[in-house]
Amino acid sequence: MSGVVSYLVFFATMAAILAIVVLGLNLQWGYTGLFNGGVAAFFGAGAYVTMLLGGRPEPGQFGGFLLPFPVAIAGGILFAGLLAWFFGALTLKLRHDYLAIATFGVAVALESVARNAEWLTGGAKGLRGFPRPLEASIADNFLYGLFFLALVLAVLAAVYVGLERLVRSPYGRALRAIREDEEAARSLGKNPVRLRLQSFVIGSMIMGAAGGLYVAFYAFIGPQDLAPILTFQVWAMLIVGGAGNNRGAVLGAFLIWAAWTASGFALATFAPQAMQLYTGPIQYILIGSVIVGMLLWRPQGILPERIGQGRR
Amino acid sequence: MIQNVLDGVLTGAVISLGAIGLTMVMHMLRFANFAYAELLAIGAYAALVFDKVLAALAPVLASAFKPLTLSASLALATLLAMAITGASAVLLDWLIFRRIRAKADALSMVFASFGVALIVRNAITLAFGHDAKLFSKDIAFATVLSTDPLILVKADQVFVLIAALALMAAFHIVLTRTAFGFALRAVAENPNLAQVAGVRLSTMIVSVWLIGGAFSAAAGVFYTLTNHLSPALGHNFLLPVFAATIVGGIGSVYGAVLGGFLVGVASALSLAVLPSGYVPAMPFLIILAVLLLRPHGLFGEDQA
């Protein structure tokens, strides 16, 4: 029984971390119409920098500065934001899909750095050893799990409330205005490039924050955490929940993470031995089908955008 | 160093072939198609299957043209694969992209293309397995062109380069000498006026997918002839073909060809400086350089 509960706590913590990423993407894609092809990169950037700043020192390894968790995660958030600012400033003036290509490229580049720059990232074996916040004060593992879940949920709630305020403010209306009709927004004195860049940077910083929490949760980060599948999962969560609706984003994160976990479990339990090697591809096909199917048949998601006219 | 350039030219030819169709599709349908590079994998695997079938039906076809490892059955299989891949590209457009195009914005198309790529790549993995495949188990011996510095060239590599250039030359002739080529160029420049001039857009979209699919299949086969084949082929070529397209300027066929060679050579040269693990990131650095210096590419006209 306690095994089930502690698994549920574990599951909810991971789903909540992913929900934070989805909220960041929702600001970019749902409210501003920006395509982020490298969600995993901004999540990973936040995670690695948090690890470098707050992790334990290892011989022959850069980083491990043992900074307090809030400082370390702030560094991760800042780095994710800088990365977004640099590539956003380069591409947001151009054809809309350049951002998609550039962010996809960032993800590929960052993954290859994570795999190869051993002095910095630990290479394929990744980085481990992270003093989790207040770990010393809460001795019991189960209680600590509950505490960490509460921490993640608090961050999720803060991000949710912050974004809700943001999108309902005049600033949020301006973002939607440039998404719907850039020319009209421009004629009203809005600067579409600057607004888009701000939205892109804020969204990426939220992803970076989730990456920092992830590192604190697992006390580990490796190149496989930056794999493109994370980007696909997060997209599927947003489109299932409903782009342009923050409640939908959170709902989608929990639903898709549950489906992903359940399908992985089912395949591992019931699929014949010979198929075990192929559970990954089967799950990837499912994620791809969810994305394409939603776009074809219910592009507005489970909870459609409520404010304004909605996406065409 | 010279060996790197030679290898780079060869990879460049493959990238160029892949980028020709991508630049046309991106220009005409106005979306970055992240499923496009999967056409290389579809083509290579289709050729693998056809080669086996043909060799089984008519064993006489299976012997290689020495010193190439290429056999008559593989040559025929490549032609069949080009047709099948072109048809697959049309089918994917018809089943998915056309329907999304009809009701949603271009970004939904980009989004859908990622989903399609994921499905295609993993369906290939399920069908053929993770492990690397080869067209022929024959060992292709390299000719030593020079011992100091050591420069090795395989007959297959020379063949691939010539065949790729021949395909590009044939396409150049189509573009510059035939009314169909004029129509392709007309649609690229001004789709509305092209319609007024009697060009049916839907026919042109189908044509571009067919050409792109066929060229991608050739690219996939050519790459596999000189390397090996795994389901990651499409993923590995995605960023290089995008880089070639952006370097050349979206919509410019000649830019894509030049861009392909540039990306191939630059990636191969980077091997001399960087550890091989970083090579996948090289096309990204090229994209960055182009975005910084000349955002619309060498020949591009597409504006935001």
Next chain:
Amino acid sequence: MTAALTIEALEAGYVRDLPILRQVDLVAERAKLTVIIGPNGAGKSTLIKAVAGLVPVTSGRVLLDGQDIAGIRPDQMGALGLSYVPQTDNIFRHLSVRENLALVLRRVPEKQARMAELFVLFPALAQKRADRAGSLSGGQRQMLAIAMALAPRPRVVLMDEPSAGLSPKIAAEVLALARSLTRQDVTVLLVEQNVKQALGVADHCYILAEGRNQLDGPAAAILADPVVGEIYLGGKRMSAA
């Protein structure tokens, strides 16, 4: 007198439920030059684009020699005998003069002979046949655009402000060319801002305002009408209200 092109109660616009044209009627007599004039935003260009198949028609009919062509795709119009010359961007700049013509002659029988005829008709283009169309002067571009429209031997030619942006001398040449087409049994329907010159060469004139018919009559009568003269020729524009 027979009608080559008849427009009946036409409603058309880019957005559904927001027609730009409301119940427009028009008859273009065979082998005559009919001009459409009117203030900016009257829907003149939209009218001929709707006829050419480029603007969706929501109701009404467009009869080309009795056949309803409303709703037919723009690329099929040439084969039906109708050509359209857009106002701007009416040639392919990256194609040579010869390639531009070869494109529109794709489905025309004896295309080489037809191309030779066109080069006789437009000697300035013959000299530049190998040049990129983007390198032509404004007048030459307009000639090429008209040559492209004439290439498949249409029965009806639509022109959207063919004299726009040209010097007065070249503008007069272009309008004279439009006039000369009627002598070869071609029906011409053109939109013009250059009202005085256009009425000088036209047989019949329609005045459009706010997407509706205002007035029509023989070009000479319209030119002589003091009220019309006041509104359209004296430089004063009809107010939008």
